[in-house]
Each structure stands twice: as C-alpha cells, then as structure tokens.
Amino acid sequence: MTSEQAPPSRPVPVPDEASLPFFDAAARGVLLIKHCAACSRYMAPQAEFCDRCLTDGIEWREASGRGTIYSFIINHQVGHLGFAAVVPYNIVVVELAEGPRLMSNYVGANEELVVDMAVQVVFEAVGDVVVPKWGRA
C-alpha cells in the first residue's frame, strides 16, 4: 500500500546521561543549573567544567526560575517540517537571576515579548519529556 508519509512532528528532546538530571528535575517542576561551590559561581545546565577554577567539580543546583529576556527572535523559517504548523514561533534567551543565559521558548504570545521583560519558568510536557520554558513573571 502506498500512502503519503505523515509529516514529521516537532523534535522531542531525547535525554542522555549528561542531560537526564535536568529533564528529570523539570518533570518535578524544578529548574536545575550547574554550580561551582568553590567559586560560588552558577553556570548553564550544559556546563561540564567551571570556567573559573577549571575543574569538573560542579554540581546541579536548583535555580530560582526567575529571569529576564536578554533577547528573542520570531522564527518564520521552517527549518524542520515539524515546525510547519508552528511558525512563526519565538526563541528566547533568558538571563537567569543567578547569571547564566538559557535558550528556550516563551509560552505567551510572540507579540508580548520585549527585551529585558521579567519572566518566570514554566514546565511544558512534550511527549514523555518535560521542558522548562518561560512565561510572563
């Protein structure tokens, strides 16, 4: 039987060893970032080393979930067919109260976005995974 293939859906995050604690915490409604106790320094969840003391002695720590919009874009290009029904969609860089900048999506209307506006983390279920996103504070 021949039939039209269903269009691919929006990519779903696939946690791996390095990112599993982040996604597990998100499923509990907690935003985790990295922290170097020796340097009292917060880093993005992706960090594997402290860029100050140059060690890997950094650990997960719960973030406040508060931040501001450092910058944002409204993407119109369908770079993956899973976004065909989603465009135009936003991508935001949020500067956390703790300092690190994270990239994600704002869950409100694109038109609401303003640089430096205050935002609060929200948790969005995507398939079997929960992803930290951002809403108006």
Place this chain on the structure above:
Amino acid sequence: MIHHAKSAVVGLGISDVGKVYGRSAASFALQAIDRALEDSGLRKEQVDGLLMQNGIAQPGIGLQLQNQAGLKNLRLVNHMNVMGATPASMVQYATMAIQNGMAGCVICVFADAPLQDPGARSSAAMNFARGARQQPTGWASLDAHIGQLNPNAGYAMAARRHMALYGTTSEQLGAIAVSTRAWAVTNPIAQFRTPITIEDHQASRFIAEPFHLLDCCLISNGAVAVIVTGKERVADLKSKPAYVLAMAQGFTGNSRRAGDTHDYMTGATIARDTLYGQIGITAQDIDVCELYDCYTYTTLVTLEDYGFCAKGEGGPFVEDGKLGPGGSLPTNTGGGELSAFYLWGMTPLSEGVIQARGSGGDRQVEKHDLVLVTGNGGMLDYHASLILSPNAA
C-alpha cells in the same frame, strides 16, 4: 604615507561560483588554484606551501588536496579552522611562515559545495527538514525542540539586543542590504544583481525577526584561492601585488552569562588595536572596507567595532548610504556575502585583493590605498583581519 609590507598576495583565483551543481568542493578548489597560479604567473613547482579550509561540504577538501593538485615537496601544509575567520587567518599564517623562512610561496584555498541540484529537490536544509539528518540527543535535541536549527537565530538575537540597547532599526539594517546590492550590480559574478530599495528590504519575508530575507547572506558553491609570497619576490612576477601591511585576530570568548557582551562588542574590538597599531593608523585612514557580512548586522557591528563610529551609532552611520557606490566609505564593493557569493571569509578577502590591486573594473574605488578585510566566524566568536594596499616599502 608608505608602510612596510609583511607579505604580498600575488595571485587570486575564483572558481565558478553560485548555483553550480554536480561538482565537488575539491573540483572547485582545483579550479581556483589553477586560476590563482595563472593570475600570478607562478608555476606550480614554485609553490611550497598549502593552507586550506573546507566549508560544510561532505566530502569536502582535506589534506589529500596536495596530491589532487599535484603539489610536490611542500614545506608547509595545514587544514585550518576558525570558521569564517579562516581565510584572513590563513594569509596571516602564510605570512608568518614566509617571514620565518619556512616557506616562500603559499597557496591558501577555501572550498565549499553545500548546494545540490534543485532538480533533486533536496537542498541541505530540506534534507534536514525531512528528517534525513539523524535525530540529535541530549542538549542538541533540546535545541532542535525549541526550534534553534541554524545560525540565523544567534545573529538575529544579537541584532535584536543591539536594537534594544541603541535604537537600531530594521530600516538601518536595510540600508546595508541596499548599499551592498548596489555594489553587486557592477560585479559580473555576483549572484544577485538587481538593485533593491529599503522598501524591498522591508517587504521581503521574515526569516528570523528582526531579520528579513534581505538581511541574510546567500548560499554558494565554489572556491577561492590566493597565493601569498614575500614582498621581495613581487618584482619577478607579472601580477600586481596586494601588499599585506597589517594583520590581527580577536576572540572575546562567550561566558554565556550575565555581563557577556560578545554579541555587540565582538573580537574585532581586540583585533582593531593590534591591526591599526602595526602601522599607526585609525579608522579615518581606511579607504575601503571588505567586511564579513553573513548578515547585515555583521557589517554594522564590525563598523562600530573598528571605530568608524561610536558603539551603538552604527544605525545612523549607515543609513545615509555612505557604504554604497559614490559614498564616503565604500564597503563590500563586490556585493559581499549578502549579494555576490558566500564563500565564507574568502568573499571579503577576494574583493579586498581586487580593490587593492586596482582591478575592480566598473566597481573599482578610486582611492584604495588602505583596504580593511575582516573575517568573522561562529556566532561572532572568531575574528581575523588584514590591511591590504597596492603600495609598500
């Protein structure tokens, strides 16, 4: 004032460029090398160094290029990568090797072949869109989920921040698109040669707001090769030289946390002082700019970072059209990556060589004693620059 030369670019070869299908990156590279040798008057046997960079083509060019080009008994070979800053960097490393007696005559070549025949209806982007690219895992899969799929987002994000900080407008970015296209009109090998207006820019579809289509560079297949040699060998050659008077690099780093400013104060702010300091000049002494322009914003931020105007004043600086033909600061005179062809750092370098040698034909800038060439790579992470000139002591 006549400055001392560090080296000289004595050959330039540009392959067929643009929507040229069915050829490999190596095929373009060999054509560019052949044309650069012909241009220089050098025989292949006189070359003793080969520096190369591949774009995104797979398979692209690599260390096998020496044998593909039939280059024997070389004294310097490397496959280099600081992304779009590589071509200017290759000229710098070639110059340092020549100054230190490691090599006498070095070919620097970049090649890429990302475009596929549209008959196959499978551009690289569409291959990914159809899922042909492997589903990423881990953090890369988070990027894919949020829709961060290509470089547009990072540069558009930087432009948005600049707009918020300084009031820069989309129309001001549009002025760069318009002036760059006006130059392309006079470049026979430019891919886009139809003049555009600010209205055309504003009416072009959004790619990643604040970027319209006409804020973004095109995509090209092709290769460019330049040949670098010592200034003392110039007299023996038939070609006009573009002397390398100054050369610099700059890398701010990106901490990805509060306080980082690399998106609007790029590595150019570091390279600038090295570059100008080598020959005791300021921005006001530069006659022609050939700036890496993957996006209109890249031109704007580079002009600010090289001190042509104060930080944040790039928008008002460009909006009067001074970058275009007849303007007070001729910039991207071949049409740049926005309108001519996108061969990474070779686009500004090749046009810089053309202008410095006075071989620009209809688009030649009359006063071209000091030509600034910049390369930029990553998300404004990597930067390299040169000052080229027809004159040197």
